[in-house]
Amino acid sequence: MIDIIALRRELHQYPELGFTEFRTATKVVLMLTALGYRVTYGKDAIDDMSRRGLPQPEVLEDAYQRAIREGADPAIVEHMRGGFTAVVAELEGIQEGPTTAFRFDMDALPIRESEMNKHTPQAGDFRSTHEGIMHACAHDGHTSIGLALAERLSDRQFAGKVRLLFQPAEEGVRGAYAMVEKGMLEQVDRLFCMHLGTDVPSGHVKGASAGFLATTKLEAHFTGVSSHAGASPEEGRNALLGAATAMLNIHALPRFSTADTRINVGILEGGTGANIIAEHARMVIETRSTKEETNLELERRVRQILEHSAAMHELSVTIEIVGGAIPIRCDMELAALAVKQAEGISGIRHAEAISDGAALGSEDASYMIKRVQEQGGLATYMIVGSDLPAPHHHPEFDIDEAVLAPAVEWLERLARNVQ
Structure with missing residues (x-):
């Protein structure tokens, strides 16, 4: 037994x-x-x-x-x-x-x-x-x-x-x-x-x-161009800066009147040195809501911010769902x-x-x-x-x-x- x-x-x-x-x-x-x-x-x-x-x-x-x-x-x-x-x-x-x-x-x-x-x-x-x-x-x-x-x-x-x-x-x-x-x-x-x-x-x-709560876990990878931060900063495309732009705007998303919501950037990492324009950055985000449809709308807005932040800094970005649940x-x-x-x-x-x-x-x-x-x-x-x-x-x-x-x-x- x-x-x-x-x-x-x-x-x-x-x-x-x-x-x-x-x-x-x-x-x-x-x-x-x-x-x-x-x-x-x-x-x-x-x-x-x-x-x-x-x-x-x-x-x-x-x-x-x-x-x-x-x-x-x-x-x-x-x-x-x-x-x-x-x-x-x-x-x-x-x-x-x-x-x-x-x-x-x-x-x-x-x-x-x-x-x-x-x-x-x-x-x-x-x-x-x-x-x-x-x-x-x-x-x-x-x-x-x-x-x-x-x-x-x-x-x-x-x-x-x-x-x-x-x-x-x-x-x-x-x-x-x-x-x-x-x-x-x-x-x-x-x-x-x-x-x-x-x-x-x-x-x-x-x-x-x-x-x-309904939730979506997203992992985003930003890719730019590395360059010397002092000698030729204009040649670089800063992936970490693009990710930081996205992070601030994600946390600025409004709350909803139709459902309770949560949002969080839990991981932001990138760069290799103080004098190097960061070529790569990684971000992990979660959205949550009491309603599945509201969570999907939050996810859509987060994706939009990620893509537009990358475009603003002339970066590429890939986005992957790494977890999820529904009510x-x-x-x-x-x-x-x-x-x-x-x-x-x-x-x-x-x-x-x-x-x-x-x-x-x-x-x-x-x-x-x-x-x-x-x-x-x-x-x-x-x-x-x-x-x-x-x-x-x-x-x-x-x-x-x-x-x-x-x-x-x-x-x-x-x-x-x-x-």
């Missing part, structure tokens, strides 16, 4: 960034295969050209080689080489019924984990072994819940089929879209997505969430079922249908949810509360491991009792 806390702690020690989850995904494949699931992974589980914000080839290769050194099965991980780290598993129940899917994300964040003694992973000797990378958003817990759920359901005592989706690259909202494009959500009747924490206390669960609309029928199935579970003291506080950011499970709903199915995004010593994406982030087992039982009941 899976020791879910031990599993979570092992995954916590070996965090991997989006599309480099080679060790994690290989472990998922091995465990699911041993449980009797039909497992799809590598290029069969995710669309190559639809992946967003893919790391550079040398980054992918370094992470691949590191995973092998750390014990990843070479035959399995070879099929994931190049960033194909999605895993999908399916199992048929003992009688006919709907297809019920559960989604679990696997990736970590580029954050250096705390070494303070009060930080439980440090004190418990399961702090990240990959310096500068840590599980600071509970995805190690999510993956562990998914594998423990797979074990519970391996007895096939349910109707229909269960499909488990282990997704790479949720951070930066990059991975789900490519799994949808590969067809991994086809013929799904019910989809349950979930997250640990999110300011909900331990012992509380929510059957649905609201407040997720989530949960089906309250599933939320009500989730509340009902939470009754009587040890460790769950309170269940309610919806968490509708302030905007929670963005979630690329939104694409999976939308695809299921487009096919006439139902979907929801649930919250399993967890007391947190520090916020998500913080060096001292950790979860209350006592909530893991109740979460597994909750999902198990949903799989066995979905209507």
Whole structure:
């Protein structure tokens, strides 16, 4: 029987960034295969050209080689080489019924984990072994819940089929879209997505969430002409200056009366020396809104600013979408079922249908949810509360491991009792 806390702690020690989850995904494949699931992974589980914000080839290769050194099965991980780290598993129940899917994300964040003694992973000797990378958003817990759920359901005592989706690259909202494009959500009747924490206390669960924002992440590359900044500045075309012009005008965009909006230039870098006109500059921008159409309008205006700023300084610019999400609309029928199935579970003291506080950011499970709903199915995004010593994406982030087992039982009941 899976020791879910031990599993979570092992995954916590070996965090991997989006599309480099080679060790994690290989472990998922091995465990699911041993449980009797039909497992799809590598290029069969995710669309190559639809992946967003893919790391550079040398980054992918370094992470691949590191995973092998750390014990990843070479035959399995070879099929994931190049960033194909999605895993999908399916199992048929003992009688006919709907297809019920559960989604679990696997990736970590580029954050250096705390070494303070009060930080439980440090004190418990399961702090990240990959310096500068840590599980600071509970995805190690999510993956562990998914594998423990797979074990519970391996007895096939349910109707229909269960499909488990282990997704790479949720951070930066990059991975789900490519799994949808590969067809991994086809013929799904019910989809349950979930997250640990999110300011909900331990012992509380929510059957649905609201407040997720549509977002687009853009990466722009400006190209100019280098020249000596003192001897011949007029011969140069300053890419960094063009990018700075764009940045200021992007942040000057007006807010909207029709929807809440957010905008941010998170990265601006370029140039090689004080006396050299910068030939290259790179910028990463995000737009967000409570409405998909408003976010698309913001994106259009940002693109216009990027292109016109480049033209103003006689530069060229390329623009790439490196992440995206849309608002989530949960089906309250599933939320009500989730509340009902939470009754009587040890460790769950309170269940309610919806968490509708302030905007929670963005979630690329939104694409999976939308695809299921487009096919006439139902979907929801649930919250399993967890007391947190520090916020998500913080060096001292950790979860209350006592909530893991109740979460597994909750999902198990949903799989066995979905209507």
